[in-house]
Amino acid sequence: MAAALAPLALAGAGLASASEAPAAKAAAAEGRVAVIRIDRTIETGLQRFLQRALAEAEASGAGTVVLVIDTLGGRVDAAAEIGEAIRESPLKTVAYVEGKAISAGSYIALNADEIYMNEGSTIGAAAVVDGAGERVQDSKIVSFWVEQMVSAAQRNGRNPDIARGMVDDTTKVELPEIGRVIEPGELITLSAKDAVAVGYAEGVVTSIDEVLRIAGDDAPIAIEPTLAEEAARFLTHPATTTVLFVLGIAGLLIELLVPGFGVPGIVGVVSFGLYFLGNYVAGFAGVEHLAMFIAGVLLLALELFIPSFGILGILGIASLIGGVILAAYDSGNAASSLGIASLVAAVIVAVFVRYFKHRGVWNKFILRDALRTEEGYVSHAPRSELLGRTGKAVTPLRPAGTAMFGEERIDIVTNGEFISAGAEVTVVQVDGGRVVVREVRTNQ
Structure with missing residues (x-):
């Protein structure tokens, strides 16, 4: 989470300039309505899709965008970028909470000009948690995210204390509109009815059709993720990335140390190729990162055949790791995945080498032939x-x-x-x- 502070800080820069945006957006809201769904874990792939979708909606002549939200949250840094994109869009934005707008999902909803909630939906519980689901206790990170939530609420005239209570449970919050007192130790989560009562939603609706009628368009423009965006989202997921690293490292090492099979090498090349492809489509990786990786593999291969006292090996490892980490959106997560994958791959390679040691590259440098009487x-x-x-x-x-x-x-x-x-x-x-x-x- 600490690594995410740098990209998060960018989101705060646009808050002041966006404070006058609602009036301008209301004036520009004439025209078609575009519908964009945010019904998945919030991560970098979704961020890229939403940025592209908002630009496409504007290019298609839409005046209003309805964001259909049903998510339990996700990455805070990705949510911050999405919030910034919503604020900077010249289109009027309407958040329709279809199911849950929890954690980072609530922040995205608060950045919209208007919020409508389905019966039975909820919004709130935006505490910062780490990858293991544990509450982050770092006061700087918590304070930063509190201010992000508060700024998003104030931008559209919503009670900032409620936004603060969605993140920080250390203070008492009184909600006389609904007859509730939120005691310390409890995060604020609002039902659809309560959200309307405290001014966090414009109304309770029964379906997306009702929201579209309010927006003035019964035949909206539906903007869906492209096949490439779906693939990039899958390939850049941390779990997928770790698996690709395991297959890539194990495949290339097996092919270098125990040559002659072909399949491990192909699997290794394809795995790293998919990793770079996913990050390239998502907009994170460039050709230079792939070039660094290829140079690293070539240097490691040369180390096996050219005595360099380890210099080629060190340069190869540095180039390979640099290409992989720099190609990712979050270098910290990429480094962690690469470390875990290296340990798993080392075990796989060790087992493979043990069973096929007679084919190892080291046999090229050691005289193992023996002339025995039994063999004539x-x-x-x-x-x-x-x-x-x-x-x-x-x-x-x-x-x-x-x-x-x-x-x-x-x-x-x-x-x-x-x-x-x-x-x-x-x-x-x-x-x-x-x-x-x-x-x-x-x-x-």
């Missing part, structure tokens, strides 16, 4: 036919020497004893080219 290789001609034969020592055997067996002169050895030249010897053992003898002693 012999270093000496076998002399098993000498076993039991008797000959005469030509030289003293100390313990090695030479003996004559018939007409053949053969190198021999004893088991350690000394035998003088001319003594009669018999062969007691033949081991390859080694012929072992002992002296033949006659009984006196």
Whole structure:
């Protein structure tokens, strides 16, 4: 969440200039009505879609945009960018809370010029939480988000204390309009009826059709995400990103360390290709990030074949990590996903290498061939036919020497004893080219 403060801070810059926007928007509200649905987790993919959708609605000649909201929230930084886009749009914006406008969803609704709520819908509970769903206790972050909510409420003349109570539960908030007192420890969540009573909604409706009749257009322009935007949203999701990193790292390492399979390398290249494609379509990645990644892979491959004392490897790792992290919208999340994926991929690669170590690239640098007798290789001609034969020592055997067996002169050895030249010897053992003898002693 701390990493999100920089992009969030951008959202505050437009609040002052947007304070005069409602009147101008009301004057420009003539014309068609465009409908944009915000019925999913709020993240960077949705942010890009909404920015494109607002521009398309304006280009199509619409004067009003109805935002159909039904979400439990999501990323605060993405919500802040969406809120800024809503404020800066010259079109009149109407938020229709179809189900829930919780957490970041409530902030998006508060930035709209008007709010209508379906019967049974709710708005509020906008406390800042981390990735594990735990409340963020950092006072700077909480204070910042409180001010964002308060500014969005004040922009359209809504009670700022209620907006503050949706985020911060440390203060007591009295709501005499509905006969409620929000005690410390309780976040404010408003039902449709209560929201109208406290001035947070213009009315309670039964369907989107009723909102469209109020807006003056029964045949609205529906703006849907494109196939590319849907794909980018899926591919840039943190869970999907982690899976792509695992497959990419494991696939490329297996192909580098245990070459010859082909499939792991293809899986690795495709996985990282999808990662960069998703971020490119979403508008986060550029060609330069892909170039950094490719350069990193090539440097790591060169490290395996060119001695560089680790220099190529270090440069390759730095280039690879830099390309991956810089291509993401949130570098902190990308780094975390890359770290987790690296650990998982290391286990996969270790198991794969163990079972296919005979095909490893290291075998190119280590002489592993052995010439064994069982495989038909012999270093000496076998002399098993000498076993039991008797000959005469030509030289003293100390313990090695030479003996004559018939007409053949053969190198021999004893088991350690000394035998003088001319003594009669018999062969007691033949081991390859080694012929072992002992002296033949006659009984006196």
